[in-house]
Amino acid sequence: MLWIFLSVLFGFTLMGVPIVFSLGVANLVMLFVMDLPFMVLPAEIISGMNSFPLLAIPFFMFVGEVMNRGGIAKRLVDFADSLVGHITGGLGHVSILSSMFFGGICGSAVAEAAAIGGLLVPPMVRQGYPPALAGAITASAAVIGIIIPPSIPFILFGIVTNTSIAKIFLGGIIPGILVGLSLMITTYFITKKRNIASRRADRRFSGARVWETFKGAGLALSIPVIIVGGILGGIFTATEAGAVAAFVALFLGLFVYKEVSLRDIPGIFLSTAKTTGIVLFLCGMAMGTAWLLTRARVPFELAETVRSITASRMGVLLLTNVLLFFVGFVMDLTPAMLILAPILLPLVQSVGIDPVYFGVVMSVNLGIGLITPPVGTVLYVACGVANVRFDDLVRSIAPYVVAEVVTLLLLLFFPQIVLFIPNMVMQ
């Protein structure tokens, strides 16, 4: 059944059929083969969507829309520049640190690549970065957006596996920072070797400048504090935190930074509704797929196969991660998460792997898939903002993919990195 599903899905995707409809065709074929009524398809789509936690998604989308227009991203960039702009590599580090701040506000890597890339690629090129390298840094840093909470993939994992979304959010904090550090180290060595944006004598770290820019960015940075603090304290669910973040972002854009006008508001709501439709239709369809594959006993068979190869905790963990890494090349994050999380979780739980831990690791792994060709949504966005050819971007991004894989391996060998905060806070 797995092979039928995969060949139909990839066959139609390669023909240019949108992923959601390729999944739809694959679902129809599976229904036909399994001799189930077609009614199952719409019924599963509806029941998949009818969920309160999923409602967090439009709010985080909305925050992303407001941030793109409302001058919030620009202030975060200024603040990041005052902190790390003086290091060799200059704006490359600023781009990565801004992505980390931005990641605390917005939960989507695509929104991040568009916002930060749009702001920072032109000045990076002026500073001497080749456009392909500037695009590569933007794209690889955007992955942090889905690791530092809030994060749409974390929400999806929590929903389909019934795991505490709050705990997964907390588990993403340290890994997100580690990915950021690994990218900054990579940037440092690349720029040093190629003599890009080298250290200037007239540019020093200045506490006064940090304070000055912090006054602009501080209010925007209150959003991640509200989200993480609210969830930490058990006050908010992810959906409520999303709603609060959306109100704060809109308030800042309208009244404090004054870069959103009342006339922009209908447009922001309309494009939020459209992206919600795109993501949720895909979610519903992928949840239908997951239901069908489970009903065809695919998770059971997969677990049997894996356990015939290895029965150790580490063996299963490494094997599933190799699988996820290869899936990341050919499949987009959202459908991969929704289809594979329910299939893989029983397997990893059977060898004693913590679901919160696995949710974070799976998101990081599939997040790397966003910047690996040929299917990498973030790569396409970065091609657009940096105006470079796909092949050039792919060549420049290779060292960053390696850096993120190294970070992933750290998470695999030291689970405490992920579990430290959630275990400390929620017993």
Next chain:
Amino acid sequence: MKRLLDVAERGYRLLLTVMAIILFLVVGASVFTRYCLNSSLGWADELSRFIFIWISFLGAAYAYAYDEHLGLDFIVERIRPAKLQTLVRLFGDISIGAVLLVITIYGWTVADSATNLSPALYLPMKWIYMIVPATGALMVVLNVVKIFGRLSALFRPDLPAEGTGGNG
């Protein structure tokens, strides 16, 4: 005819925008009353989920009209001659049509067989689920228009038969 389509599209956008604003306000109000007034709105949770389902389907149909659903175009784009590419895309559109027909027809069956009322608001679930066949039918119409666009590109030698052929 053109003007009629324009008006319909503007109405559709207005509907989507207004529903998104209502969703925003309902969830906002429920968070506010729970934390500031210490009383929860039982109906808000339910209403927000229902509006959310409607927005998802309406937004999906809107995105379909403009060919904005995520997909891989870079392989099909390279198919030459252009007629063969159009033929491949035509086959893709027909398969999309099959999925949409199933969603519309069986979505109707699912909605029509729902006889219960929602627990908090006593709304008939039938009407909430009816958004599935409604937007499904809309997408079927759009799909037929797209298929005709491809066919006319296929049988007219003077025009370049490329592009995705989006229709408003």
